[in-house]
Amino acid sequence: MKIAVIGGSGLIGSKVVKKLGEQGHEAVPASPKTGVNTLTGQGLDDALAGADVVVDVSNSPSFEDAAVLDFFRTSTGNLLAAEKEAGVGHHVALSVVGTEERPDVGYFRAKLAQEKLIEESGIPFSIVHATQFFEFAHQIADAATDGGTVRMPSVLFQPVAGEEVAQAVEKAAVEAPLNGRTEIAGPERFRMDVFFREALAAWGDPREVVTDQNAPYYGGVMREPDLVPADGATLGEVTYTDWLAADSGK
Template sequence: MRIVVIGGTGLIGSKVVARLGEHGHEAVPASPNTGVDTLTGAGLDEALAGADVVVDVSNSPSFEDAAVLDFFRTSTGNLLAAEKKAGVGHHVALSVVGTEERPDIGYFRAKLAQERLIEESGIPFSLVHATQFFEFAPRIADAATDGDTVRMPSVLFQPIAGEEVAEAVCKAAVGSPTNGRVEIAGPERFRMDGFFRTALAAWGDRREVVTDPDAPYYGGVMREPDLVPADGAALGTVKYTNWLATNPPK
């Protein structure tokens, strides 16, 4: 099976490409690094020639509200148009748990706009909704830093290893289109402030985590269920402390 992976040189995309290749598929990484630009359309037609499946795990270089919305609308629109010309039979996209619940948050609103374009395209599709990746924990902490403190709400938080996100994306890519969503999350559910207290201590980071119910996340104040999946989600098996033992923060 020829599977083109948009964003195939990034964190999740490179794992998807490697895993698909190990299972005998022709996995083609497509990104600006390989001459494919979904924002301009450059290289798309050539990359998608003969593709059976397109996997989109790309992300916006900016999370500013207007920029991220423009990225996903433009990129996804160009990609879907090229897929129709190429006769691609299955579009798989990685999205975020909670997009429908929090359209008031800029990043979530942009991902929801992306999903709507996919759903209305007429191309069979599968959407994978993931919780936050372990790999992004340092970045989340940095964004919440105020001086020597890290301000975090005490809402539920259920992060997942990037490797298990890639595994779920690959499973969707080689399966039949669901024309719907599947949710994935890590095996452990935490309070967000408690998770980061434990994480910073494990990193040897001296910043203090302060519980703040009004601390913003992606520009919005989180409510209790916003960052965790609904019942029935597929859960990973890798616990954060085990993952951290072989993936120390850089």
């Protein structure tokens, strides 16, 4: 199959392209780096020509409420319109666990808007909900830093390796459309404050992790169980300890 991967030059997209290629599919990475801009529509027609499936793992460059909402509405609208013109038969999108439960949180609201556009497009679809990636742990800690402390709520948290997210997206792309959602999460469930306290110690980071139930995440105060998947989710096999050891050895 020919599969266009929007965001195919990024963290997850590059892994998806590689996995699809290893399975014998023609995987076409499409991103601003390859001359494709979903916000303006530049390069979309050429990237989607002859594509059987489109995988969208792109992300907004800004997480500010209005900017991220505009990104997903505009980008997804342009992409779906181009898919209809090209006769694409399956749209696969990567989203996040918690969109339906927390539409009051800016980023989650934007992803939910994206999902609704996909659902209403008439194009057969599959949406992969993922928990937070191990690869973003440092960024999450930095965003929660206040002086020399990292403020984290004590809510359930089940992060996953990016490689296993890419595997779930690749699987969705080559199988029949779900016309629904599937979820992928890591094998271990933590309290968020405990995870980051242990993670910073493993990094040799001197910042202190302070438990703060009102500490914001993606602009909102998280509740139980906003950041963990529902029963029946696919669980990865890579633990954070194993991922960290492998990543440190690169």
